[in-house]
Amino acid sequence: METNLQAQLKSIGLVTAGHVALGETTTFEKPVAITAAKLIGSNTIGAFTYINASCELWQTSIGRYCSIAEYVAVGPNEHPIDWFSTCPFTYNWNQRPGPFHEYEEYQRIVNKQAGPEINQQTTTIGSDVWLGHGSFIKKGITIGHGAVVAARAVVTSDVPPYHIVGGIPAKTIRKRFDDKTINQLLELQWWNYDLAPMQNKVDYANVQQVIDQLYQLKNDNKLQPFTPKQYTLTNTGRGLDIKAK
Numbered sequence: 336m337e338t339n340l341q342a343q344l345k346s347i348g349l350v351t352a353g354h355v356a357l358g359e360t361t362t363f364e365k366p367v368a369i370t371a372a373k374l375i376g377s378n379t380i381g382a383f384t385y386i387n388a389s390c391e392l393w394q395t396s397i398g399r400y401c402s403i404a405e406y407v408a409v410g411p412n413e414h415p416i417d418w419f420s421t422c423p424f425t426y427n428w429n430q431r432p433g434p435f436h437e438y439e440e441y442q443r444i445v446n447k448q449a450g451p452e453i454n455q456q457t458t459t460i461g462s463d464v465w466l467g468h469g470s471f472i473k474k475g476i477t478i479g480h481g482a483v484v485a486a487r488a489v490v491t492s493d494v495p496p497y498h499i500v501g502g503i504p505a506k507t508i509r510k511r512f513d514d515k516t517i518n519q520l521l522e523l524q525w526w527n528y529d530l531a532p533m534q535n536k537v538d539y540a541n542v543q544q545v546i547d548q549l550y551q552l553k554n555d556n557k558l559q560p561f562t563p564k565q566y567t568l569t570n571t572g573r574g575l576d577i578k579a580k
């Protein structure tokens with residue numbers, strides 16, 4: 336059954352299903368859909384992007400028109416592997432409280448000295464990206480526009496636009512299109528435009544036809560910027576503060 340909060344979020348363009356845990360801040364464009372996922376830190380999500388169940392997003396910037404399959408992990412935190420211990424008791428005092436924070440046993444040993452900042456890099460996913468089932472994207476990586484990450488891939492380095500990558504560690508399987516087509520798509524940046532003038536007028540399976548149509552509309556000044564409504568949700572600890580941007 337839809338809760339009051341779910342209904343409120345839906346009315347501003349965020350469709351949620353199941354338990355969605357939102358991080359400190361979530362900035363999104365209308366509309367976005369998130370099913371039973373966990374967001375940690377500050378995340379931004381572009382319009383028409385959906386995130387399926389059991390995903391984790393840590394400090395991530397995601398573009399528009401992305402499809403995120405189930406069990407995808409984007410940018411989980413890295414523990415300091417060259418320190419004395421990878422356990423958070425050595426570094427977590429100034430970070431968000433961990434599961435042991437309330438225990439005297441932990442308070443006696445947790446390192447309370449100001450230490451070096453833990454890696455808080457943002458992970459960046461372009462627009463029109465498809466992240467396949469169970470894929471893992473390492474913190475700080477950039478996935479280029481139009482890329483596809485195969486199911487179960489472990490992505491440890493940047494993925495160029497329109498590449499399809501897979502495996503562990505992920506390597507390019509092939510490109511989605513030839514270089515001329517990719518360059519045209521990157522030049523057009525179609526995700527930044529209102530696509531309404533093309534509705535029911537193009538065959539989306541014919542990529543060159545769609546590209547030609549976009550250039551034509553652009554030349555005729557009939558392509559307008561797409562400026563969806565934007566909202567920021569701030570987790571106050573007692574509830575959500577909702578602000579239009």
Ligand SMILES: CC(C)(COP(=O)(O)OP(=O)(O)OC[C@H]1O[C@@H](n2cnc3c(N)ncnc32)[C@H](O)[C@@H]1OP(=O)(O)O)[C@@H](O)C(=O)NCCC(=O)NCCS
Pocket residue numbers: 402403404405466467468469483484485486487488499501502508
């Ligand atoms: C990546 C993917 C899109 C490729 O599809 P495709 O082009 O039809 O792939 P093919 O079956 O022709 O395989 C092409 C090559 O990629 C390899 N490959 C395909 N999927 C792979 C994967 N998940 N991991 C590693 N390699 C993979 C194939 O073994 C093949 O290699 P080869 O040329 O050496 O034989 C698809 O395999 C995939 O992973 N889909 C994700 C589905 C999903 O997660 N859906 C969730 C719904 S939101």
